[in-house]
Every structure is written in C-alpha cells, then in structure tokens.
Amino acid sequence: MRNAFRPLTVKEMIQALADARYDDNIGVIVLTGEGEKAFCAGGDQKVRGDYGGYQDDSGVHHLNVLDFQRQIRTCPKPVVAMVAGYSIGGGHVLHMMCDLTIAAENAIFGQTGPKVGSFDGGWGASYMARIVGQKKAREIWFLCRQYDAQQALDMGLVNTVVPLADLEKETVRWCREMLQNSPMALRCLKAALNADCDGQAGLQELAGQRHHAVLYDGRGAGRTQRLQPETSAGLQQI
CATH class of the missing domain: 3.90.226.10 (2-enoyl-CoA Hydratase; Chain A, domain 1)
Incomplete structure (x- = not known):
C-alpha cells in the first residue's frame, strides 16, 4: 500500500x-x-x-x-x-x-x-x-x-x-560531498539549525553536541577524520 x-x-x-x-x-x-x-x-x-x-x-x-x-x-x-x-x-x-x-x-x-x-x-x-x-x-x-x-x-x-x-546516483553524489566534510562540524551544525524550532529540547541538544566537540575532539574537532567519499562506505540506506 x-x-x-x-x-x-x-x-x-x-x-x-x-x-x-x-x-x-x-x-x-x-x-x-x-x-x-x-x-x-x-x-x-x-x-x-x-x-x-x-x-x-x-x-x-x-x-x-x-x-x-x-x-x-x-x-x-x-x-x-x-x-x-x-x-x-x-x-x-x-x-x-x-x-x-x-x-x-x-x-x-x-x-x-x-x-x-x-x-x-x-x-x-x-x-x-x-x-x-x-x-x-x-x-x-x-x-x-x-x-x-x-x-x-x-x-x-x-x-x-x-x-x-x-535519483539514486544523484543522492549518492550529494552524500559523498557531505562525507568530505568534518563529521563533528556537520553534527554541531545540525543541532544548531534544529535549535531554532525545537525549543528547550533543541537548545539542550545543541549544548550537548557542543560539549561533545570540546570534550572529545577539542581543538581538532574540525579535523575529525572523514569517511572516504570515493567508496560506498559511509552511506547507509534504510
């Protein structure tokens, strides 16, 4: 159906x-x-x-x-x-x-x-x-x-x-472009963009992601290892 x-x-x-x-x-x-x-x-x-x-x-x-x-x-x-x-x-x-x-x-x-x-x-x-x-x-x-x-x-x-x-080829192309970027940066940006309309829960999520970046990645957060974009690894379809 x-x-x-x-x-x-x-x-x-x-x-x-x-x-x-x-x-x-x-x-x-x-x-x-x-x-x-x-x-x-x-x-x-x-x-x-x-x-x-x-x-x-x-x-x-x-x-x-x-x-x-x-x-x-x-x-x-x-x-x-x-x-x-x-x-x-x-x-x-x-x-x-x-x-x-x-x-x-x-x-x-x-x-x-x-x-x-x-x-x-x-x-x-x-x-x-x-x-x-x-x-x-x-x-x-x-x-x-x-x-x-x-x-x-x-x-x-x-x-x-x-x-x-x-459709599938273009979707994979977009995904591979994202895989070239810092996962931590994307993680924090997603929380920041969501915080605008998720109220207090969104602000808490943003704070938690920022804490994670500082605590676990520190000044190297922007250099977090990227997944290789030239392979299919890193994509999960559900």
Whole structure:
C-alpha cells in the first residue's frame, strides 16, 4: 500500500536508524521507500482500530511515529530523504524531518490527514510553516492538495529534482560531498539549525553536541577524520 507504515514498520525503522547512528563506518543515512511508485503514503489505514488509533498485531493502539521523527532530528549524522513517487500524509512529514530531500521528477507531495479526521500538530505543522511560510503551510493542510516535484522545489520543500533514472546516483553524489566534510562540524551544525524550532529540547541538544566537540575532539574537532567519499562506505540506506 504505497509503503504505508504501521506500528511494526515504525519499530523497525527506529531500530534501523539506531543501528546506523552508532555505526562508526556510517557518515550519512539515506531514508527511502521500496520501488519507484511511492516514498511513503503515511499511516496504513488498514490497521486503524475502532477508536481511530493504529493497532499492532496484539490489538494495542500505538504508532510512535513521533519517536521516529524525533530520532531523525536528533541523529548526529545527516539523514537524506530519497523520494520517488508519492510522499503523502505521514510520509510527507517524514521527508520534511530529514536534513535534505532529493526528489525524482515523478514525486508527489501533500497532506491528507484532515480528509480522514487526523493531523500532525507537531513538526508536521510547525516545521512545515518554517519551511514554506505560514500561508502556504495552511494551504497545504487546509486544502489537502497534491503538488508535483517542481512545485515542491519552488516552495523549498525539496533540495533538487532529478530524472527518476538518476535519483539514486544523484543522492549518492550529494552524500559523498557531505562525507568530505568534518563529521563533528556537520553534527554541531545540525543541532544548531534544529535549535531554532525545537525549543528547550533543541537548545539542550545543541549544548550537548557542543560539549561533545570540546570534550572529545577539542581543538581538532574540525579535523575529525572523514569517511572516504570515493567508496560506498559511509552511506547507509534504510
């Protein structure tokens, strides 16, 4: 169902991202969907229970996608969304949570929650407004329209748009460029950029990353060993 997620899917993504975070051989993480028809269509409506919540196999209502969103934001490594096809609803929020988004020409973006009585009152609303502005964010949420890749690029939702056949190659090229830079610098910059809209938690994260840089790397933080960009090492796709 267009790479929709359910409780088990979210649990597996959380574990995969945790594994990538703590693997010293990985410098950049790529989040993508299976196939070329969809990045992610959000929550799987087939597992919504009688009270509207998403049920796991035991019948317990929980999804925990906010935990995964928070994990992307606080991961010290760049997380890149590689988007082909539909990026809708909760899937649209997931790509926004990533640090960069590389989109194929067939990508489609938008929100659908209000059509089925749901919404994302956290980053899905507030961070979207930071990206595209208040008026456009309200349009996206209130009207539930869909936007093609070029429209998404024009409003700042994605970083670049490429032919579908070149999507993986271009994503890897961007990742290898990042791998040439100081991991510690990228780590601290990510925390600093997130602090703008993550409130007190964001400031604490920034302070923690700065402390890590001084305590463990000291004056050599900017010279932290880089992963070799000419190889596929350092890239992790989940």
